[in-house]
Amino acid sequence: MNTQILSVPAAIRARRTVRHYRPDPVPTELLDELLDLAVQAPTAWNMQDRSIVVVTGESGRRELSAAAHGQPQPAEAPVVLIFVAETAAWEAPNTDIAELAGRRGAWNPEFTAMFESRAEFHELRERGLLRENSVKNAMIAATYVMLAATSLGLASAPMNGWDPDLVKKAIGIDDRPDLAIAVLVTIGYSDATPPHPGRRDRARNIFSERYPR
Template sequence: MSELTVSAAIEARRSIRTFTDAPVPDADLTAIVTLAGRAPSAWNVQPWRYVAVRDPAIKARLMGAAYGQAQVGAAPVLLVVYSDMVGALEVLPEAAHPGMPQAARDGMVAQVRGIFGGMPPAMAEGWGNAQSYISIGFLLLAAQSHGYATSPMLGFDAAAVKEILGLPANATVPALVAMGVAAEDGFPTHRFPVDRILRTV
């Protein structure tokens, strides 16, 4: 199947909560998450991390943490997206662009670590969570482009999700994303007209 253009993926995407038995091969999963990882972030911090859950027993536990939302258990792949600012700041030297002179890279790393180090942890966590939604947007469109439907979710107990997967204590969980081949059409897209959301001055 040929990949959809960005515009076609945006037009076709809608939340899908039932899936066929068709698997999501590792090659497709890797390609989709690679594209999600191409999202931009301030200072290129890239705090998002993905756990792809295929194990039915773990999906069943996560479904419990998501208040029984059936798509969590039913999707061939359940992506748990989390933001790890502590881990991201540790590997920040790798995120500094190799095209920059070394002194500029070192300066950027020191500056960014200083900014976040002087911030209440909850503020840094909120910042990382916001950056991670950019990656989630890329993920939804990348999946659609590769022929997979998704259901992004915020309806879950983040502490329980973190405990089930052993995520770092500082992690935030901006979304669970169920992914697979659609077994339903979903609701037709219903959005405000552009003049509600755009003003040119």
Template sequence: MEFNDVIKNRYACRKYADRPVEQPVLDGILDVGRLAPTSVDQQEQHVVVIRSGEGLKTVDDLTECRYGAPVVLLITFDRNDVYTYPGGKYDSGVEDASIALTHMMLAATNLGLGSCWVNAFDPDAVRKAFSVPDTEEIVAMLDLGYPAADAAPSAKHGRRKPLEELVSYR
């Protein structure tokens, strides 16, 4: 698929087919996340792949937003291994993990899978349920799977503000 088509076709999938994600496909998506750029190449992101029946039930107990996806990626970063920006107020953790997550989301679309960025959960409950170390910050979960035949973007998906409202020049 052409890159612009990947961008245009990607939507938050909220209904998945009862079809597993093949390991080579999953590995390809995870590798794209590994290749994503990070500040000074820190690569502080960590991905927990959740696909066992027990793990997916736990996700269902933590959020209503799995939508039947056969795989959920839990994205974290190691807060002790981030680049701290000049001035000391901000670090690269959330943005680097988000870049990796976005790359994986677009790779999934390119391979015919659907995805949904999930942040509707209590991070403390997720930390406890999946034994996420205290040194890792939880950023989001990403549902992954093949879209159901009747899956479709939300009504708002095609609505975009004009470029003039989003860009300014100085």
């Protein structure tokens, strides 16, 4: 892999949302590296309650384009990543998570006991926030993907404007109410570098200590 790697600050500044792509395929080793970086994204209690469905086939990408009301990105980009939020993942034993963290010295017995109690997840369920929690975790992974893609010389686009039922049907999970679609991210090579649309001055969005009234 001969790609010149960008630093994180450089990738943040260089990233653009790309809506049109060249047909060039993404090399397997580059896609593997991108996915390896994606799963490094943090999740609450390291629950890893998000998955990524990788769609590269033409028929699947066209189905996703139709699910997105005809937007061209999924049909043109050689790779579409669907970030799936697993709202019920916390209900499984997930013993492998605690065992691995213990072997690595990352968790002590007290923290492991807190993980096993699932107290925070029970509270989220009572407040009706399980879906929101897992979607947040999936979106963090999507952000990792977009910045990693830019650093590896790839273009990407986070997608809104799709029918979640049709997206779920396209990837074979339309019978799973415990799964939610967080976001679609297209990956490939841009046919042109879009200009930066600009951002508001920091003073418009950054505040000290408290949000202004």
